[in-house]
Amino acid sequence: MPPEKPHWAHLYDEVVTSGLCTGCSACVVACPYDVLGYDQETTYKPFHVEATGGLDGCTHGERGCTLCTRACPRFREWEPEIEQHLFGRPRTDDEVAGISEQVVLARATDPELHEAGQDGGLVSALLVWGLEHDVIDAALVSALEGDGTSWKAVPAVVRDRAGVLATAGSRYTYSANPLAYAAAIDGGAERIALVGMGCQASAPAVMAARKAGKVARRFVLSIGLMCSKTFDDAIFPELFEARYDLRREDIAKMNIKGVFQVWMRNGEYHEIPLKEAHGWTREGCMSCPDFAAEHADISTGGIGAFNDWTLTVIRTARGQELFASMIADGAVEVRAGEDDPGAIALMQRLSKVSRKRWPATAVPTPGRLPAPQPA
Numbered sequence: 220m221p222p223e224k225p226h227w228a229h230l231y232d233e234v235v236t237s238g239l240c241t242g243c244s245a246c247v248v249a250c251p252y253d254v255l256g257y258d259q260e261t262t263y264k265p266f267h268v269e270a271t272g273g274l275d276g277c278t279h280g281e282r283g284c285t286l287c288t289r290a291c292p293r294f295r296e297w298e299p300e301i302e303q304h305l306f307g308r309p310r311t312d313d314e315v316a317g318i319s320e321q322v323v324l325a326r327a328t329d330p331e332l333h334e335a336g337q338d339g340g341l342v343s344a345l346l347v348w349g350l351e352h353d354v355i356d357a358a359l360v361s362a363l364e365g366d367g368t369s370w371k372a373v374p375a376v377v378r379d380r381a382g383v384l385a386t387a388g389s390r391y392t393y394s395a396n397p398l399a400y401a402a403a404i405d406g407g408a409e410r411i412a413l414v415g416m417g418c419q420a421s422a423p424a425v426m427a428a429r430k431a432g433k434v435a436r437r438f439v440l441s442i443g444l445m446c447s448k449t450f451d452d453a454i455f456p457e458l459f460e461a462r463y464d465l466r467r468e469d470i471a472k473m474n475i476k477g478v479f480q481v482w483m484r485n486g487e488y489h490e491i492p493l494k495e496a497h498g499w500t501r502e503g504c505m506s507c508p509d510f511a512a513e514h515a516d517i518s519t520g521g522i523g524a525f526n527d528w529t530l531t532v533i534r535t536a537r538g539q540e541l542f543a544s545m546i547a548d549g550a551v552e553v554r555a556g557e558d559d560p561g562a563i564a565l566m567q568r569l570s571k572v573s574r575k576r577w578p579a580t581a582v583p584t585p586g587r588l589p590a591p592q593p594a
């Protein structure tokens with residue numbers, strides 16, 4: 220029998236409709252025939268355009284194209300394949316937040332980047348340094364649409380310091396950052412950094428592990444954002460406005476530190492209990508096992524005792540090299556992770572919680588064993 224060539228029909232059945240799809244958009248970006256669309260308004264899911272095979276089929280796939288399945292960070296044995304590729308081994312049971320070389324606290328030394336960043340501005344510093352030192356040509360990030368008053372997070376490409384500054388900070392609704400790939404290529408980029416939550420940060424690694432062609436080669440850096448969940452856009456009218464009278468156009472900044480922190484343009488500050496927000500959890504997050512962006516080159520988070528530092532996990536050789544060059548250049552300030560043991564303990568605890576979401580019926584993954592087979 221010829222070897223199986225998994226394609227869209229398999230992805231649709233095993234990931235998109237099974238509940239494993241995070242909506243990361245990697246399959247859409249990898250498709251060379253442009254037959255995959257993406258719904259950025261409500262479902263945050265990919266779809267196949269009807270004309271070339273229907274919702275669950277693809278004529279190109281039937282003729283041998285496998286690229287969408289090679290790009291999907293939830294397809295089949297995604298985790299061991301990625302870890303073998305990145306680290307030469309699968310994680311051990313006690314590496315619950317993924318394999319790493321170093322966990323530190325870091326922040327941008329540049330005051331403007333530090334100020335603009337959600338935590339220590341480390342992600343912004345990495346991007347600016349990479350752009351200005353010929354490491355990357357562009358980065359795929361998230362911007363707020365229009366003048367920002369809609370709070371609609373959308374994918375964006377940045378190519379310089381001004382672009383990085385304009386897109387710094389965190390939004391807690393979903394932005395499928397890989398979708399900005401086409402704009403980056405149109406602008407001539409060949410070396411691209413991807414910023415995104417774990418679901419997206421695993422995409423460059425899985426594409427490289429499964430040799431997903433040109434797209435895989437162009438992703439030269441993956442910067443991860445730790446993440447427990449994102450929320451539906453409806454949280455703005457239905458929770459913030461309906462229950463708290465906080466109109467999205469009046470919101471200046473948001474953060475999550477045990478509660479939803481909301482700063483208004485008129486200087487007011489409000490806190491909303493997180494448990495009230497759970498009803499607006501985005502469906503694509505419900506089965507996600509990855510809190511700590513476990514296949515990024517460098518993962519970043521905002522937990523811990525120090526608000527203006529970024530909890531930073533250096534994972535790969537590529538991440539280590541970049542970080543070391545930035546330290547040598549004075550672009551980042553670093554302190555030992557042991558300065559905040561509570562942050563590391565919390566990262567591990569939250570990672571364990573997320574691991575439990577991976578369905579027992581899916582392929583086994585650390586922290587979640589396969590469902591028992593009928594005798």
Ligand SMILES: Cc1cc2nc3c(=O)[nH]c(=O)nc-3n(C[C@H](O)[C@H](O)[C@H](O)COP(=O)(O)OP(=O)(O)OC[C@H]3O[C@@H](n4cnc5c(N)ncnc54)[C@H](O)[C@@H]3O)c2cc1C
Binds near residue numbers: 343362392395445520
């Ligand atoms: C949806 C979401 C959930 C998070 N949840 C947690 C958490 O539970 N615990 C934790 O410790 N940390 C969490 N983080 C990470 C944290 O908020 C910071 O992003 C991280 O600490 C880096 O801070 P920084 O100051 O170094 O980054 P900055 O310099 O501010 O850069 C942040 C980068 O993130 C991009 N970005 C912003 N919003 C989004 C979005 N919605 N989708 C994709 N990219 C985006 C920006 O464009 C920018 O490039 C979350 C981030 C996001 C976006």
Ligand code: SF4
Binds near residue numbers: 265
């Ligand atoms: S998880 Fe990502 S790559 Fe996989 S089907 Fe969903 S959107 Fe596509």
Ligand code: SF4
Binds near residue numbers: 241416419447449503
């Ligand atoms: S929880 Fe975060 S990392 Fe997981 S699918 Fe949702 S947005 Fe992605």
